[in-house]
Amino acid sequence: MFNAKSLPVPSIQRLPSYLRLLEEAKAKGKHVVSCTHIAEELGQLSVQVRKDLAITGVSGRPKVGYNIDELINAIRDFLGWNQQTNAFLVGVGNLGSAILNYDGFVTHGLNIVGVFDSNPALRGKTVKGHTVVPFDDMLEYVETLKENDVFVKLGVITVPASAAQEVADKLVQIGVRAVWNYAPTVLELPESVICENVKLSESFAVLTNRMRNQDRR
Amino acid sequence: MFNAKSLPVPSIQRLPSYLRLLEEAKAKGKHVVSCTHIAEELGQLSVQVRKDLAITGVSGRPKVGYNIDELINAIRDFLGWNQQTNAFLVGVGNLGSAILNYDGFVTHGLNIVGVFDSNPALRGKTVKGHTVVPFDDMLEYVETLKENDVFVKLGVITVPASAAQEVADKLVQIGVRAVWNYAPTVLELPESVICENVKLSESFAVLTNRMRNQDRR
């Protein structure tokens, strides 16, 4: 009904790289930056940067550029990185541990409030301050969180492909609104649940296909 | 000069998911599959699947479909997954370990022939059968490989952003033809070196932006 026209995904995907650059510029003491400069730095066209920035609602000043603080805030706001996203992480292997240990996502609002694994060997172990809870205990764990008015919005899936659907089902059951899936599977989820797949094999495919094409020249 | 018209990247990125489905079908004892079926399974249009498959050069039979073995082979060939890709991996943190321990990439031809880290605590440790070599010893390590006719084609970068450029420079120095970069940085590389960036923050950005949009309805 109020079907807001959806914003171009490619633009959204480029925003984090702008943000990184802006934060570096800020750290260097700069206050203003032109999109001509951003474009040069990242090897794109300045029009594209301008269009991308426009979707965040911020505006710049001709001849001057954009205010860095304002722009950083607008991008973070637009991406939802100024709010906390309470999340469960399921699967504390190397990949799961990598996410828990990477501080970048914390500054993007990712707030892990529960860490699960079905491997008994991990039971009770602590990773980056999070005690690993048995996967089967997720439901009761959610209840105790609810009692403290903590609600889980996101599920991060870092289990092997074979277990991913089962994990997704449980996450849906406890009421997450979105799933961030690192397993190479197409998950079946209710329409209302947002799903973003991290495409590692897909990335590798593009890489090796290009290497092969180079070979054939 | 012989600028072969470049193939659509989105199509290349969809091929791995077809491959997964085909291998499952094969494991179930099937020999033939229609793209109508693939499309249904993955929630896409069948024309798209047909176009995507066409770029691999394989052809199907009307009313019947595609031969699964033939199709698997054609996709793997097209992606370069039927050949070994000798690679160095730099950065044996959780992310690097995750890649080393994930068998999927091995079946895609990824052949790790050297694992490096500058952390002295890791020196001499073994991860998935690979002894961690000090980063500074890479050059001499390459020489011993060359003596055995082993040539490194790819560098996998799983170090923090702050170290990524330095690692990339060294990899270029030893002559890799491509770089698979997991660090959130735009690397400066010679034109001739292929670079594929894994976009984790970019994926998170799309996710949280959609969650935010849902909030605002």
Place this chain on the structure above:
DNA sequence: TAGATTGTTAATCGATTAACAATC
């Protein structure tokens, strides 16, 4: 033969790029 499916050409859609006016 009828129907399902492939393969291909044409139409549509959306994103990128070009052109240019507005502005500090």
Place this chain on the structure above:
DNA sequence: TAGATTGTTAATCGATTAACAATC
């Protein structure tokens, strides 16, 4: 004022989807 930069409209490009003919 001149020049650099933003903001916007138009043109181009490429990918997706629709339409349909070919075929087993």
